[in-house]
Structure formats: C-alpha cells, structure tokens
Amino acid sequence: MNGAEIIDGKAYAAGLRARVAAAVPAFRVAAGRAPGLAVVLVGEDPASQVYVRSKHKATVEAGMESFEHRLPATASEMELLDLVERLNADDRVDGILVQLPLPSHIDEKRVIATIDPDKDVDGFHVVNAGRLAVGEAGYVPCTPLGCLMLLKDRLGDLSGLAAVVIGRSNIVGKPMAALLLAENCTVTVAHSRTRDLADVVRRADIVVAAVGRPEMVKGDWIRHGATVIDVGINRVPGAEPGKTRLVGDVAFAEAAAVAGAITPVPGGVGPMTIAVLLRNTLVAAHRRAGVALPEGAIG
Numbered sequence: 001m002n003g004a005e006i007i008d009g010k011a012y013a014a015g016l017r018a019r020v021a022a023a024v025p026a027f028r029v030a031a032g033r034a035p036g037l038a039v040v041l042v043g044e045d046p047a048s049q050v051y052v053r054s055k056h057k058a059t060v061e062a063g064m065e066s067f068e069h070r071l072p073a074t075a076s077e078m079e080l081l082d083l084v085e086r087l088n089a090d091d092r093v094d095g096i097l098v099q100l101p102l103p104s105h106i107d108e109k110r111v112i113a114t115i116d117p118d119k120d121v122d123g124f125h126v127v128n129a130g131r132l133a134v135g136e137a138g139y140v141p142c143t144p145l146g147c148l149m150l151l152k153d154r155l156g157d158l159s160g161l162a163a164v165v166i167g168r169s170n171i172v173g174k175p176m177a178a179l180l181l182a183e184n185c186t187v188t189v190a191h192s193r194t195r196d197l198a199d200v201v202r203r204a205d206i207v208v209a210a211v212g213r214p215e216m217v218k219g220d221w222i223r224h225g226a227t228v229i230d231v232g233i234n235r236v237p238g239a240e241p242g243k244t245r246l247v248g249d250v251a252f253a254e255a256a257a258v259a260g261a262i263t264p265v266p267g268g269v270g271p272m273t274i275a276v277l278l279r280n281t282l283v284a285a286h287r288r289a290g291v292a293l294p295e296g297a298i299g
C-alpha cells in the first residue's frame, strides 16, 4: 500500500516565492530601492553554475536586484575576500551568498567569516549559528528552514514529537536539529558513528535525512505514519547508459509505503532552498533599511 502523502515542495516553494514577490513593491516604495542579492561563484563547477543561474532567475522574478560575480577557479583567496568586503560595503546589497564548495586553495571558513553577518542570507556565519543556538533573530540556513516550513505546513504544532536528524553538517544537520529543538521536538542527531541507526530512526515521528548517500534510509526503518523529509541530492546512473537521475537519501518507494508523508527528490526540499534564500534576502532588506515587514506577509 502506498499510503503516504507526497509533500509537494515545488508547489510550496512557488507559493513562498510569490509571497516574497508580492512584498517587494511596498519595500521599494518605503526604501526607495529594490532588495538586492549578490551571488559569488568561483570556478566552473557545472552543478554550481546551474544553481547560480536558477538563483539569479528566481531573484529577478521576485522583483529583486541580482548581482552576479564570477571569478575564475584560479582566483586567489585575497581576491575573493576583497570582493566580499566590497559587497559588505555596498548599500544596494542586502544578501551575500558565496556558492560552495570553493576551490581547495581557498579557506571556506575564512571567506564565510568575512561576510557581514547581517548580510549572511545563507546563515553560515558563526554569529548566525550562535544566534540560532541561543534563540536570537538572525539568518537560518535556507535548506533546514525550508524543511521546517514543510513540516509545520503538514503537522502544525511540532511540540513533543520525536525527531531524528541523520547528518550533522553545519549547513543542514546541526541547524535542522536546532530548529526542531526550538519547536519543542525531542531531537536525536544521528551520524556516521551512530549505532543501530535503523532502530533510532524507527522511534521517530519526524525523520530528516541529510547524509549524501543514495537511498540509504530503508522503508522498514520508518515508523508507520511518520513524516519523512529527504534532503539528499544524489546523482546516480540512470536507466539508459550515459544518463543520470537524481535520488534522495531515502529509498522513496519503500518509505512511501509506510510513511504518513514524504518529500520526493527532485521536487521536495531542493526548490525550497532557493525560495527561502529569497525570503531571507527580503527579511535582510527590511532589517537593514529599518522598514517593518508586515506580520505574516511571507509566512
């Protein structure tokens, strides 16, 4: 029996982008300018190029200004830090995103540390990680915030639910766990050293898989009726030679037979990441300009 509701992240993301776009004209009137997002891409990684292009398109479609900066793979760390500092000082720029991963000769930590925390719409700066940890307003990484929006949309109040986050990266697993804790879930964070992962996952009302291993989470790990959020984006060989397809970290068909609801890959969490980036940029623009964002305008 395939009982699970398929959570349509693509549709939810389209709705969020529309709400962001609808709030832009009032900001333009109040601030005398558009919200601005700067995206920096170093090198020619094809996947990164695709992401950066879709971010640019979504930014422009939302009525915001998009500043795209491309540096060659050979650019020095100094050049990149100089660019980030210029963007920090540029008043038209509300949000700065430096696409990761960076070439290996550049220290990612140092680059992220150079971004003004109040323009850090990715939420990667330690100041924003700290704000999230202690419950102060800041910027939350787009992917986990998108996951939380999908969970609250389906489940409403998350208080008291048992949540298992598989993965403890700084950009997905850890902030996801912090968000769920702030929503009063009982949170377990699993990782590569976790013993009896299947048993840990079986106890969960909410499972968030952010591992990067294709279809690792099996159907018989999922508690009946649980809500499953699959963050994984894994490119694997397709049916025809030379073709590839995207799969998540969850064995989708198996899990959908037992879960109450599940996000697909593609079309689940991925589209939410870009929509939340626009949301964070809109919030940054209002905070920086001292303009109030109407309560409930963007959800």
Ligand SMILES: NC(=O)C1=CN([C@@H]2O[C@H](COP(=O)(O)OP(=O)(O)OC[C@H]3O[C@@H](n4cnc5c(N)ncnc54)[C@H](OP(=O)(O)O)[C@@H]3O)[C@@H](O)[C@H]2O)C=CC1
Pocket (backbone or CB within 6 Å): 143, 166, 167, 168, 169, 170, 171, 172, 173, 190, 191, 192, 193, 194, 197, 210, 211, 212, 213, 231, 232, 233, 234, 269, 270, 273
């Ligand atoms: N949809 C979106 O917008 C986004 C999707 N992603 C995708 O999400 C996935 C995770 O990304 P990210 O967090 O950056 O990945 P990382 O590689 O940084 O982290 C992976 C985590 O998974 C854990 N892990 C690895 N193997 C196992 C295992 N066998 N059992 C349990 N845990 C394991 C690791 O544990 P340990 O810490 O012990 O090494 C680590 O904490 C990837 O597929 C990525 O492509 C990422 C960002 C955005």
Ligand SMILES: Nc1nc(=O)c2c([nH]1)NC[C@@H]1CN(c3ccc(C(=O)N[C@@H](CCC(=O)O)C(=O)O)cc3)C=[N+]21
Pocket (backbone or CB within 6 Å): 051, 097, 098, 099, 100, 101, 122, 142, 143, 233, 246, 265, 266, 267, 268, 269, 270, 271, 272, 273, 274
């Ligand atoms: N500074 C920075 N911030 C990021 O947020 C960031 C990053 N670097 N580096 C790479 C990861 C990955 N990421 C995704 C965004 C959208 C989709 C997405 O839209 N996925 C579509 C499919 C796209 C496809 O077909 O390839 C989907 O799941 O439906 C996926 C992954 C953001 N990242």
